[in-house]
Amino acid sequence: MARILYDLHGIDEGLRFSPYCWRVKYALAHKGLDVETRPWRFTDKEALAFAGHDKVPVLVDGDEVVTESYDILRYLDRAYPEAPLLGEGVAEARARFFKHYAERSLAPAMMRTIIMDLLNAIHPGDRDYFRETREKRFGRALEEFHSPAKGLAQLDAALEPLRGHLQESDYLDGDAPAAADYLVFGSFMWARCVSSADLVSNADPVYAWVERMLDQHGGLGRRAMRVTDIEGAYR
Amino acid sequence: MARILYDLHGIDEGLRFSPYCWRVKYALAHKGLDVETRPWRFTDKEALAFAGHDKVPVLVDGDEVVTESYDILRYLDRAYPEAPLLGEGVAEARARFFKHYAERSLAPAMMRTIIMDLLNAIHPGDRDYFRETREKRFGRALEEFHSPAKGLAQLDAALEPLRGHLQESDYLDGDAPAAADYLVFGSFMWARCVSSADLVSNADPVYAWVERMLDQHGGLGRRAMRVTDIEGAYR
The missing domain is CATH 3.40.30.10 (Glutaredoxin)
Structure with missing residues (x-):
């Protein structure tokens, strides 16, 4: 099947x-x-x-x-127990932190930076839905929530632990990526697909990790369509 | 020995x-x-x-x-391989993130909040050394760096992933504490010993975790001397 x-x-x-x-x-x-x-x-x-x-x-x-x-x-x-993602016991408990780190620390900062790009990348038939649900969540209009300057400053602070970690090893999970890397990298793929904003400078260890992650699994992330690939879609 | x-x-x-x-x-x-x-x-x-x-x-x-x-x-x-702290392989790689999270995300926010209390708690013979090394690190006078309002706002944001995690489990490492908990909790003990500042509200899941951690190992943290226990030391 x-x-x-x-x-x-x-x-x-x-x-x-x-x-x-x-x-x-x-x-x-x-x-x-x-x-x-x-x-x-x-x-x-x-x-x-x-x-x-x-x-x-x-x-x-x-x-x-x-x-x-x-x-x-x-x-x-x-x-499929081969090639564990989260693993068991304490390894799994620790992996769960990366989910929260991505969702509560990185994503809100990225959201603030790219939200107008995101709105623009969404299917026209979904935009009213998106605006309504997100404005309710943020308690204000998307245009007011949107602040790349604040978002990037917030992201810069939020990336500090990731930066420290990636100065010491190639991946969050050590020498090769696993669940912690994927949980966090999802947010970078999200931003990459809908926006051309530079979220991290190319001197940042996080940048090098993003590049490595894009190449993983036969370039799975690098091959993904970005809004900038669609003629006339990106303003 | x-x-x-x-x-x-x-x-x-x-x-x-x-x-x-x-x-x-x-x-x-x-x-x-x-x-x-x-x-x-x-x-x-x-x-x-x-x-x-x-x-x-x-x-x-x-x-x-x-x-x-x-x-x-x-x-x-x-x-002493019994009762692993960090564990091996991917568990250890993930634990290392908590070191960076504590040192680069939580501690700077706490430092900003409690630095004048910290200076006051330091041995008088060490205060010049402390001031000199920290002012060099922060690039300004301790009194200028000190900002509980900014520090607490920064801490509130930095605690978000911890908060999310602790809504789902009692400890960072699952049902019982291990290295991830100790790596992070060290910073809370630091603040607790030198200051009476309330860093988290008592409705916060982080507060309940701090309380549990204080009780661990026969109340190891709770029994520790605080500056508020020393007559005339806390202003």
């Missing part, structure tokens, strides 16, 4: 920018598992009704339906 | 506030190892000359002399 991943797309069906879906695509590649991605849009809740969920990623693996990126990584470790 | 830890003290010989020494004291307790602490002051470089080092912690364990808190934790895992 085919393995299917519901994957958020934007203004072009090939523009896949969800940080959570990127975690899963890297995790599947890490395990050497093929997957067929199914393009999905924010407002197409119907298409996910079978999963009892309203957000991607949704992974359908034979008879198994799994939602939420972290739970998908756990599922993959259970179903 | 006795196991000896050189441990920074302040205005009172019993006031032990080094975050790095606290990591080691918790790590030794985790392993169930006794230790005799030897009070040491910033300017007493001579006393550490035997270790070829000029900072604490310095652990003397029989014939072994080990410096730097993280390296001491690694040493303890090698010499």
